[in-house]
Amino acid sequence: MAEQVQKPVGSVAPGQRVGKLRSGRDFSPIFWIAMVGVLVVLMGLPLFWLLVRSFSLPKEAGVTLENYTTVFTTPRYLQAIWNSLLLASGSAALSVLIGVPMAWAIVRTNMPLRGLMRILLLVAFTTPPFLGGIAWMLLASPNSGWLNKLWLEWFGGEKGPFNVFSLGGAIFVVGIYSYPYTFLLVSSALEFVSSELEDAAQVLGAGTFQTTVKITLPLVWPSILSGFILAFLEALALFGSPTLLLIPARTPIITTEIWQMFQFPPNIELASAFAMPLLLITAFLLWLQRKLLAKRNYTTVTGKGGQKRTLDLGPWRWVFLGFCLLVSSFSLFLPFIMLIRTSLSKAWGKPFEGSNLTLQWFEDVLFKQPYTSLSIQNTLLFSAGAATFAMFIGISIAYIVNRKLIRGSRFLGFLVMTPLVIPGIVIAIGIFIAYSRPPLVLYGTGLILIVAYTTRFLPMAYSNSSDIFKSINPELEMAARNLGSNQLETVRKITVPLVKRGLVGGWILVFILAVRELSCAILLFSTNTQVMPTVLFEMVNEGSYERVAALGVVMLLLIFAVVGLAYRLLGRDFMLDKRS
Amino acid sequence: MGKKIRGISIALVALFLVTFLAACGDPTATTAPATTTTAATTTAAPATTTTAAAATTTAGIATSAADDPALVEAAKKEGKLVWYTVWFNQDIVNEIGAAFSAKYPGIKFEGTRNVAATIYQKLTQEMQAGIKNVDVFGTTDISQMIELKEQGKLLQYNPAGKENIIQQYRNPDNDNNYQTGALIPLVIGYNTTKIKAEELPKSWQDLTQDKYKDKMSTGSGAASGQVGTWALSMQQKYGWDAYFNAFNKQNPKLGRSINDAVTDIVSGERAIGIVPLGQVLASKAKGNPVDAIYPSDGTVVVVSPVGIVKDAPHPAASKLFLNFLNSKEYAELVAKYFEQPIRGDIAVTGAKAIKDLQVVTPKPEEIRKDLPDIIKKWKTLFGA
Numbered sequence: 001m002a003e004q005v006q007k008p009v010g011s012v013a014p015g016q017r018v019g020k021l022r023s024g025r026d027f028s029p030i031f032w033i034a035m036v037g038v039l040v041v042l043m044g045l046p047l048f049w050l051l052v053r054s055f056s057l058p059k060e061a062g063v064t065l066e067n068y069t070t071v072f073t074t075p076r077y078l079q080a081i082w083n084s085l086l087l088a089s090g091s092a093a094l095s096v097l098i099g100v101p102m103a104w105a106i107v108r109t110n111m112p113l114r115g116l117m118r119i120l121l122l123v124a125f126t127t128p129p130f131l132g133g134i135a136w137m138l139l140a141s142p143n144s145g146w147l148n149k150l151w152l153e154w155f156g157g158e159k160g161p162f163n164v165f166s167l168g169g170a171i172f173v174v175g176i177y178s179y180p181y182t183f184l185l186v187s188s189a190l191e192f193v194s195s196e197l198e199d200a201a202q203v204l205g206a207g208t209f210q211t212t213v214k215i216t217l218p219l220v221w222p223s224i225l226s227g228f229i230l231a232f233l234e235a236l237a238l239f240g241s242p243t244l245l246l247i248p249a250r251t252p253i254i255t256t257e258i259w260q261m262f263q264f265p266p267n268i269e270l271a272s273a274f275a276m277p278l279l280l281i282t283a284f285l286l287w288l289q290r291k292l293l294a295k296r297n298y299t300t301v302t303g304k305g306g307q308k309r310t311l312d313l314g315p316w317r318w319v320f321l322g323f324c325l326l327v328s329s330f331s332l333f334l335p336f337i338m339l340i341r342t343s344l345s346k347a348w349g350k351p352f353e354g355s356n357l358t359l360q361w362f363e364d365v366l367f368k369q370p371y372t373s374l375s376i377q378n379t380l381l382f383s384a385g386a387a388t389f390a391m392f393i394g395i396s397i398a399y400i401v402n403r404k405l406i407r408g409s410r411f412l413g414f415l416v417m418t419p420l421v422i423p424g425i426v427i428a429i430g431i432f433i434a435y436s437r438p439p440l441v442l443y444g445t446g447l448i449l450i451v452a453y454t455t456r457f458l459p460m461a462y463s464n465s466s467d468i469f470k471s472i473n474p475e476l477e478m479a480a481r482n483l484g485s486n487q488l489e490t491v492r493k494i495t496v497p498l499v500k501r502g503l504v505g506g507w508i509l510v511f512i513l514a515v516r517e518l519s520c521a522i523l524l525f526s527t528n529t530q531v532m533p534t535v536l537f538e539m540v541n542e543g544s545y546e547r548v549a550a551l552g553v554v555m556l557l558l559i560f561a562v563v564g565l566a567y568r569l570l571g572r573d574f575m576l577d578k579r580s
Numbered sequence: 581m582g583k584k585i586r587g588i589s590i591a592l593v594a595l596f597l598v599t600f601l602a603a604c605g606d607p608t609a610t611t612a613p614a615t616t617t618t619a620a621t622t623t624a625a626p627a628t629t630t631t632a633a634a635a636t637t638t639a640g641i642a643t644s645a646a647d648d649p650a651l652v653e654a655a656k657k658e659g660k661l662v663w664y665t666v667w668f669n670q671d672i673v674n675e676i677g678a679a680f681s682a683k684y685p686g687i688k689f690e691g692t693r694n695v696a697a698t699i700y701q702k703l704t705q706e707m708q709a710g711i712k713n714v715d716v717f718g719t720t721d722i723s724q725m726i727e728l729k730e731q732g733k734l735l736q737y738n739p740a741g742k743e744n745i746i747q748q749y750r751n752p753d754n755d756n757n758y759q760t761g762a763l764i765p766l767v768i769g770y771n772t773t774k775i776k777a778e779e780l781p782k783s784w785q786d787l788t789q790d791k792y793k794d795k796m797s798t799g800s801g802a803a804s805g806q807v808g809t810w811a812l813s814m815q816q817k818y819g820w821d822a823y824f825n826a827f828n829k830q831n832p833k834l835g836r837s838i839n840d841a842v843t844d845i846v847s848g849e850r851a852i853g854i855v856p857l858g859q860v861l862a863s864k865a866k867g868n869p870v871d872a873i874y875p876s877d878g879t880v881v882v883v884s885p886v887g888i889v890k891d892a893p894h895p896a897a898s899k900l901f902l903n904f905l906n907s908k909e910y911a912e913l914v915a916k917y918f919e920q921p922i923r924g925d926i927a928v929t930g931a932k933a934i935k936d937l938q939v940v941t942p943k944p945e946e947i948r949k950d951l952p953d954i955i956k957k958w959k960t961l962f963g964a
């Protein structure tokens with residue numbers, strides 16, 4: 001490194017192409033400005049078109065409020081908004097009921113198998129919720145569901161008790177995959193609560209549980225509430241499993257209605273208007289959450305001052321372990337068993353025995369079915385592309401913001417985070433409109449999906465890169481600058497090597513998020529650009545569950561292989577919640 | 581260190597390029613290996629092509645007398661055919677593709693099957709975006725075809741072998757913008773273990789009775805052309821409000837594709853389904869406990885049109901494919917899967933012949949006029 005930096009400014013060494021023209025002029029500023037331009041277009045264009053189209057009518061010129069009037073006066077759409085709110089509050093409440101006790105037991109107590117529980121949590125966090133939804137269709141369909149069949153075998157009767165095709169069923173299925181949000185927020189807050197206050201309570205005669213309820217939980221109350229909000233927003237924006245479960249239940253929700261407006265005959269304008277309530281609710285709640293988290297800085301919860309002790313739960317530790325295992329059974333063990341079982345059965349409705357065993361469905365989805373094998377390639381390609389773009393833009397913007405390279409860089413930091421406020425399906429509407437018209441016709445190519453994933457997950461890439469830059473002392477860079485490197489060169493030779501580990505982590509994070517992304521892809525794919533989530537969704541509607549299960553298992557193996565690799569390379573914290 | 585970084589940046593740039601090329605380039609280019617719908621799936625595409633080319637020289641005589649040799653030659657030069665369709669299911673579509681490629685070696689086949697609303701939406705979106713991907717479009721909702729014709733988006737072609745088609749379905753469009761490609765009888769299917777023989781419904785009208793509450797399944801009249809056509813027939817027979825308010829009270833399970841309803845009665849999730857005859861019979865033949873009832877108030881036959889898209893990238897292959905749909909091979913192939921052939925000379929084992937059925941089919945102009953309205957009413961009443 002040193003010898004290259006020592007070369008006199010102006011001489012072009014091999015490999016010095018970036019950041020330098022032959023004349024030796026430093027064109028780094030042009031690069032930074034280009035990056036800012038890319039960011040503004042990426043974020044601004046879809047939002048602009050979304051807004052414009054929401055005020056226009058199909059095939060007519062002029063500005064109108066008609067779409068909004070339709071949305072807010074049609075009983076069905078109002079019902080959909082109400083149902084979405086019910087679904088979101090229900091599953092967020094469930095995620096608090098699961099996430100908070102689990103976080104407390106894992107962080108503060110001597111419950112056994114705490115390490116394993118953390119791993120299972122990571123697994124639940126990376127499992128695509130719609131795969132869980134599909135598995136639960138097989139487990140708890142009112143008549144053919146496996147659990148209902150077991151129930152009838154054991155207890156007899158006419159009908160099993162479980163019906164996944166209901167609002168309650170959807171709340172359950174969404175809730176058991178969104179508790180990791182609450183868990184992550186609450187557990188990190190619990191890490192900082194010192195035991196001194198708890199000790200004081202106990203000296204004054206309070207029992208362990210009384211202490212927890214009266215002292216510990218109130219201290220982390222803001223993080224519980226903000227966990228609730230995150231889980232709420234996640235459920236509100238979710239498309240896959242609610243749609244699969246609630247269409248047969250005849251319960252309209254916002255995301256399903258928006259998707260239907262993209263079916264024939266399409267009404268993109270109405271969909272744009274209908275996206276606005278979703279956007280506003282999300283923006284308001286995220287703002288609220290920020291306010292709440294800002295308050296977390298009570299003096300009692302700051303830093304490492306106090307000591308932290310592990311609580312001895314006595315026999316109760318087995319109760320908590322049982323609880324955690326039960327949750328994992330619902331979110332992981334049962335669904336995975338069901339998917340694997342179905343994927344290996346000739347016909348999933350028949351008993352699981354020797355004569356019904358087959359590997360044909362794996363052969364089928366991997367090699368025979370034209371669109372499944374294509375979708376696997378597409379998924380890998382688009383996700384890798386998006387992860388690369390997102391990290392590239394993310395790291396550039398993070399660098400500009402952190403090193404204050406241009407005026408108004410704080411605004412950039414704000415702009416880059418905007419997709420967090422926008423549910424996936426809303427981003428997809430904006431992107432669909434923006435890139436299916438001249439001059440940028442990307443619809444029908446894989447590029448529109450790559451752009452969509454990049455836009456959607458740029459905040460994660462950005463905050464990941466930003467965290468890393470904050471941890472590096474600018475003095476190292478200044479040294480290189482003093483020795484004659486221009487800015488881009490410095491970044492390339494000094495900064496990037498220092499942050500490599502974080503970059504890999506960020507890349508993998510975006511990659512995984514993109515692989516499991518459905519709500520964006522469902523509006524943007526065309527026949528040759530199908531991805532695994534969209535194919536799975538379509539195949540469920542066809543009722544070919546064995547194929548769905550086989551492709552689902554392939555997808556899970558893929559995701560877990562990548563997560564496992566990252567876990568080995570980077571340690572367990574690489575996927576710590578970037579949204580908080 | 582410097583070298584390492586250079587290596588990484590080169591790899592990065594390469595990845596960018598690959599992603600770009602693959603994504604922006606001819607969308608079909610990326611799909612080549614995966615979408616060849618042949619039996620020899622594990623072999624890579626180039627290998628298949630070579631064998632296919634070799635086969636041409638020896639088996640070139642396989643083309644039927646009806647085909648114009650110049651057309652066959654032109655089609656082979658194009659080398660590919662892309663079909664979007666709503667008929668049957670993906671498996672049968674794959675088989676049709678395999679048979680077509682076997683008959684005309686050197687023409688690769690890509691077939692996608694989905695519900696009418698979804699695939700038509702994709703088709704029109706791609707047309708608007710100027711993407712020329714699809715050659716031939718087949719649907720179960722004839723109003724879509726009429727709309728495409730009105731917009732001038734179909735290529736007129738009078739396929740060879742039309743004289744073999746059952747007379748009443750031979751000329752769906754006098755201007756030859758589209759042809760009949762499939763006939764899909766809709767019947768009441770049921771699971772023999774879930775319902776007693778004496779309780780079985782005998783007619784569509786019976787399905788509105790309270791004893792079938794929570795027992796029925798079908799697709800969405802808004803998404804599926806087949807269910808939509810059935811709903812229109814019921815409206816014509818009994819009136820929308822009279823029939824569907826009572827039907828709704830029985831709380832049927834409504835998915836999207838009508839094919840899902842077949843899965844529902846096979847698995848026993850529901851006892852009765854409004855389903856395509858062919859798929860019930862196929863499932864029965866596999867040993868599943870299902871059977872079909874021909875409703876006494878008429879079997880709804882969905883007359884399914886097929887046409888060539890105006891900007892078809894492979895027009896000659898498209899014409900050849902339309903000829904193929906009139907051939908005996910095609911009729912025998914679909915009959916093997918218990919689907920109703922469009923020719924009168926092939927029968928389906930275990931199924932009543934079309935001429936013996938009490939056929940109910942709304943007229944195309946009625947479908948064109950009323951189906952969009954049915955879709956709206958269906959969404960209002962059932963949600964999706």
